[in-house]
Amino acid sequence: MNNRVVITGLGVVAPNGVGLGQFTEAIKNGKSGIEFHPHLKEKGFSCCIGGIPKVTEEQKLEYLTALQLRGFNSTSILYGCMAAIDAWKDAGFLVDENTYLDYDSGLIFGTGTSGIEKFRESIYKIDEQKVRRLGSTSVVQTMASGISAYLGGILGFGNQVTTNSSACTTGTEALLMGFERIKTGKAKRMLVGSSSDSSLYSWGGFDAMRVMTFKHNETPEKGSRPMSETASGFVPGSGAGALVLESLESALERNAPIYAEVLGGNINSGGQRNGGTLTAPNADAVQKCIEDAITDASISARHIDAINGHLTATSKDSLEIENWTKALQRKGQDFPFINSLKSQIGHCLAASGAIESVASVLQIKNQFVFPNINCEDVHPEISNLISTEKIPTKFINKELNIIAKASFGFGDVNACVIFKKYS
Structure with missing residues (x-):
């Protein structure tokens, strides 16, 4: 079935x-x-x-x-x-x-x-x-x-x-x-x-x-x-x-x-190889998780309007953005909008993926992008990869069809889900 x-x-x-x-x-x-x-x-x-x-x-x-x-x-x-x-x-x-x-x-x-x-x-x-x-x-x-x-x-x-x-x-x-x-x-x-x-x-x-x-x-x-x-x-x-x-x-x-609608997604692990550790992600596995989620959802990376990232306010944020740009093959002004709910509520650990998925679905249902707070000074390693306009610091009314939500956890484990506006 x-x-x-x-x-x-x-x-x-x-x-x-x-x-x-x-x-x-x-x-x-x-x-x-x-x-x-x-x-x-x-x-x-x-x-x-x-x-x-x-x-x-x-x-x-x-x-x-x-x-x-x-x-x-x-x-x-x-x-x-x-x-x-x-x-x-x-x-x-x-x-x-x-x-x-x-x-x-x-x-x-x-x-x-x-x-x-x-x-x-x-x-x-x-x-x-x-x-x-x-x-x-x-x-x-x-x-x-x-x-x-x-x-x-x-x-x-x-x-x-x-x-x-x-x-x-x-x-x-x-x-x-x-x-x-x-x-x-x-x-x-x-x-x-x-x-x-x-x-x-x-x-x-x-x-x-x-x-x-x-x-x-x-x-x-x-x-x-x-x-x-x-x-x-x-x-x-x-x-x-x-x-x-x-x-x-x-x-x-x-x-x-x-x-x-949930179109599809993927779960994988980096095996704590190729730079991955208990606390750091294997970048190749993160990119593969995103790519395979897109394939499972039967969409193109170009169809993604917004990303709700993992983005924890640690040194790995820049690496996460780099992984998204490589997995989607989209950079600069061509990159989707991206936000991190953790700017507003902190890192809710095991609860983060579920709370952030609720926020992602609310954005699709009500057609908006919620703001990243405390991000007026985007890290230069990130602004070199994507346009800062794609990291909104104010509420935006926006027509959204598809949102990607990803989580990356201790133990080098990854999950990415693709949500779509129901029609």
Whole structure:
């Protein structure tokens, strides 16, 4: 089978906006979600800024029951449940524990780490010989597939229900895995996405690696600077993004609103060869990932109107732009528009691919290009490759037909997806 696959629902929990409406307005206006966090300074972090979604206790109760929230402290699972449930409702479905088991619907929802706070709490209780006080949810909160376990039960899915984990590539990989399942007729609908927590224990390792900026503790909104000459490292973020993928036939049967179509994509690895390492990309593999995604989507590189890049505000931004120019064989003024959501929300790690895919789809649906903030001083290595006009710093109303979204993760793993305006 070769089913067409469309997107019928979106959900997002991001540092600059919780919920689709708030998030859409934020990215249009270039609103930063990066703030100074005193508790990071208290713990001796060099980078004391980050992106944390603003979720109230009342909001939590809209998604999880008081019983589920008892002893619950996994923000990764919380953000993921919120984004996924919103996306499912946005696609026109009910969330009801009494619904029939749905064998036509499944989910692939990824994460990097889950329940580190719960792990820490559990270790202390075990060390103090208080094992029986761990609580009944300590296992599901700390197992890697905790997010899909929660969602699978809340939504009653009977198709594949699983969690993937591929560092910063996780969300884009989940989307493409769900896409393949529908394309080949193994499911009618797949809820896909990824989440990442805002734990000190997740962010601390990156701070120790000195890959996060320490220069903007006094000016947090200026800290995340992808493609900028004055970029000094990434800013950590957290949250979740979710998309409902559906066969076109199923969507039309339901008369469902359609945001965009997924034309195709590709997932590969650089094998940590030819310059690729645990933390650096193999440039040849990145270019091949993009080229093969274009081939899978049955388009020409010239058809791409805009790119939502990975672009983390590190020294590898210039290399990423170079890889795009080589893969597309387009440079200078001929290059598509390109933006990085990380300028507004920081690097949301495992959640980044999903949140950024939601932003990409919103651009297609609403026909705009969101601005790159903090990029008035484009890095000269980048401006030598592409026109700075293609790196917009202001909101642009723009007719968009095709957007490419890519993610490149620790371990030298890559994913690229091609979205198209539905017609």
